[in-house]
Amino acid sequence: MGKSLQFPERVTICEVAPRDGFQSISEFIPTANKVKIIRALAQTGISSLEISSFVHPRAIPQLKDAEEVVRTVIDELEGVDVRALVPNLRGTERAVGAGVKKVKTMLSATDSHSLSNANATVADAQQKQTPIFDYAAANNIEVMGSISVAFGCPFEGVVPVERLVEIVGRYDSMGVREISLADTTGMAHPKQVYDTLAVLQEVFPHIAYSMHFHNTRGMALANTLAALEQGVTLYDSSIAGLGGCPYAPGATGNVATEDLAHMLTEMGIATGTNLNRLIEVAKEVRDLISVPGDSYMLKAGPSSCLHEDAPSGQEKVEE
């Protein structure tokens, strides 16, 4: 066994609550509150932000105000790597029209999930993305790609790494250089994350991978550790753990930004974020949105917050 863990000195956290979180909550969050949360997040030192999704308002009415949100705040986000999710050319035009310079496209790792989520097989879905790439190239817009259910599919189970190699290869041929591996339903485990990254980084060493872990089965931070050990520097998370899992109602969704930042900070890995400020924003989010978030920091606070005395009523002889 080695004498020290190997991991990067600095990583980038991409805050996805304004997209993944807001979309997962059935209530419509008023535009003013969305803007308020994004502005608060911008004060935490977050350097990357997934600001919204430009899908058809009938598909996700929770984000029907995407243009208004982006237009209102985009000029205040200087220095932040802002991206928006886009499902098609129309969404891309809307996003770019609102001021977005980077878009994220999506494919599923399995046909079952792709048919359920996008009503098309993976191959068909990818074919349909061509106009997005053409438009982006003509307008100097960066495109990154994501792969949903990259580690496990709720219908098909474990995703073979060969499947990911194929899909990353599709993105690669379109010129994509940043790919999000999304553990949509929290089925990834650390060995799988480590082994998958070993293969992908060997086959496509010129591509940057970003990890989108859900904590549905409690493994998000363990999976983060495995990815760190493979040198990955890009991680998605959601403030206050906003969002859930459609396949397990009541279960946890995205790993909470404050929990991720806390572990990284404790490990001495720089994130550029202010942990205390993140926890304050998480509390504001919890107060603004009726669906409560779920994070360890909200319940227990950071390790560095010490007690002066033993709590009253404390059990003795604890371990």
Place this chain on the structure above:
Amino acid sequence: MGKSLQFPERVTICEVAPRDGFQSISEFIPTANKVKIIRALAQTGISSLEISSFVHPRAIPQLKDAEEVVRTVIDELEGVDVRALVPNLRGTERAVGAGVKKVKTMLSATDSHSLSNANATVADAQQKQTPIFDYAAANNIEVMGSISVAFGCPFEGVVPVERLVEIVGRYDSMGVREISLADTTGMAHPKQVYDTLAVLQEVFPHIAYSMHFHNTRGMALANTLAALEQGVTLYDSSIAGLGGCPYAPGATGNVATEDLAHMLTEMGIATGTNLNRLIEVAKEVRDLISVPGDSYMLKAGPSSCLHEDAPSGQEKVEE
């Protein structure tokens, strides 16, 4: 970065709910229910069990029936490595009288916690343990040692590894060969766990370490991964995540046995336990005890439990 994570092929999970869980809940769990839960746990394949704590009934009235519980079930636990926590000679005599063959003694890593928990400095607390060791030696009883707040103390913060070397050295000199490193308040982080184990295993290579992680800050499974990478094969956990954290009311305590077993099983690490049976027992425990447990398995189920169809009302274009 390496091509594969290194970890043991097989580990032992020690179920601690009958001690750490039952003691953390303010209600008195009826003896019959304690016995029922222990019997159910014995059917899960658990090979190690912390059955109770023989402290003074005034200190922890929740466990005042320790003798009755042990006497009732001990003969049914053949093949299970049963141990009980003992604070002093009197507790050791009671435990052994009830049929226990292995006891666990406790020291804190810091004087602040030791004074708060055992009303003595660490040195004084260790001095007081001499009669336990003498009695155990005379009666062929195995003694293991534990170190509370081994990674972080709620009063003093990060525990320097030198402090652990000193306390493990004390135990070593008493002939202890198994030491539990308890992250009592969930302050450990993976780098710390890995680095600490590197030092302890180098200085005391003849001692077996068992990890007692609390999930108070969500890092229990990440810390488990770090310990696995140091070759550790002994892990404590509590069914249904029973127990809490006295320093953070409402926060999570011990990592849930079913969550730990799930991750290990997914990683291909043998535990000898039946995961589905563990989840069934966790549900029984949740139904028997008014303080609900907290586990990802109770909320989301194992990764291997697939869906036949997309859930109704599922959001589209999720990642």
